[in-house]
Amino acid sequence: MSARELPFLWAPPPGSSSGIAFIDPTGEGFTAPGGERLRPNPHLQDVQLLEGVFDAAECERIIELGRSRPRWDGRCTSEDPSYRVCVTSWMEQEAGNRWIFDRVARAVHEANGILAFDLSGFGEPLHCVEYGAGGGFEWHSDLTAGRASNRKLSVSIQLSDPADYRGGELELCPHGVMKGFRARGSVLVFPAYIPHRVLRIESGVRHAMVAWIHGPAFR
Numbered sequence: 001m002s003a004r005e006l007p008f009l010w011a012p013p014p015g016s017s018s019g020i021a022f023i024d025p026t027g028e029g030f031t032a033p034g035g036e037r038l039r040p041n042p043h044l045q046d047v048q049l050l051e052g053v054f055d056a057a058e059c060e061r062i063i064e065l066g067r068s069r070p071r072w073d074g075r076c077t078s079e080d081p082s083y084r085v086c087v088t089s090w091m092e093q094e095a096g097n098r099w100i101f102d103r104v105a106r107a108v109h110e111a112n113g114i115l116a117f118d119l120s121g122f123g124e125p126l127h128c129v130e131y132g133a134g135g136g137f138e139w140h141s142d143l144t145a146g147r148a149s150n151r152k153l154s155v156s157i158q159l160s161d162p163a164d165y166r167g168g169e170l171e172l173c174p175h176g177v178m179k180g181f182r183a184r185g186s187v188l189v190f191p192a193y194i195p196h197r198v199l200r201i202e203s204g205v206r207h208a209m210v211a212w213i214h215g216p217a218f219r
């Protein structure tokens with residue numbers, strides 16, 4: 001059975017006459033005509049929080065390394081300059097920062113134990129982000145067409161002491177504000193297609209590091 005032989009419509013189970021058309025009438029997946037089994041995946045909106053991945057001194061070091069690189073005003077696909085307000089730099093892997101990549105890789109490996117996404121590795125350098133007062137990033141998805149179409153997982157790392165800023169929470173749809181994701185050195189891993197935003201910084205400065213883990217694109 002190939003997708004070219006569409007349409008494929010599920011058959012309601014015998015005796016179901018509620019009038020409600022569920023996407024998956026049994027909750028256990030479909031057997032498509034031709035016998036192909038389409039299984040549901042309960043993890044596609046999972047968000048994993050890993051605490052204490054980096055200690056305070058390591059977070060400081062990462063902030064310094066990020067600041068020592070060429071820095072740019074944060075950009076995104078929106079033409080509205082207030083859509084994303086931050087200062088960014090890119091950190092390629094080198095001998096001196098290998099430990100950062102290794103630690104992120106280990107966290108990703110642990111998180112992906114549950115998600116089981118098909119991953120190839122870091123598809124781009126680590127992204128260091130600094131948000132000052134008024135900074136933030138409105139709703140977006142990190143997975144887009146074109147150059148970002150291989151992003152499978154998004155990883156955010158809290159580098160600042162929570163006492164150093166107010167606001168700046170990460171909010172995911174439909175999960176809401178990630179209240180438990182504030183401790184310095186904690187890492188949040190989520191599917192790159194999940195819409196998210198960074199709420200405006202009310203005061204102080206928030207540093208974060210973002211990684212994108214790539215893999216074969218959806219098709």
Ligand SMILES: O=C(O)CCC(=O)C(=O)O
Nearest residue numbers: 129142156170198208210
């Ligand atoms: O600041 C963060 O924690 C996440 C930033 C973000 O969503 C992005 O750069 O795509």
Ligand SMILES: [Fe+2]
Nearest residue numbers: 140141142196
């Ligand atoms: Fe993002």
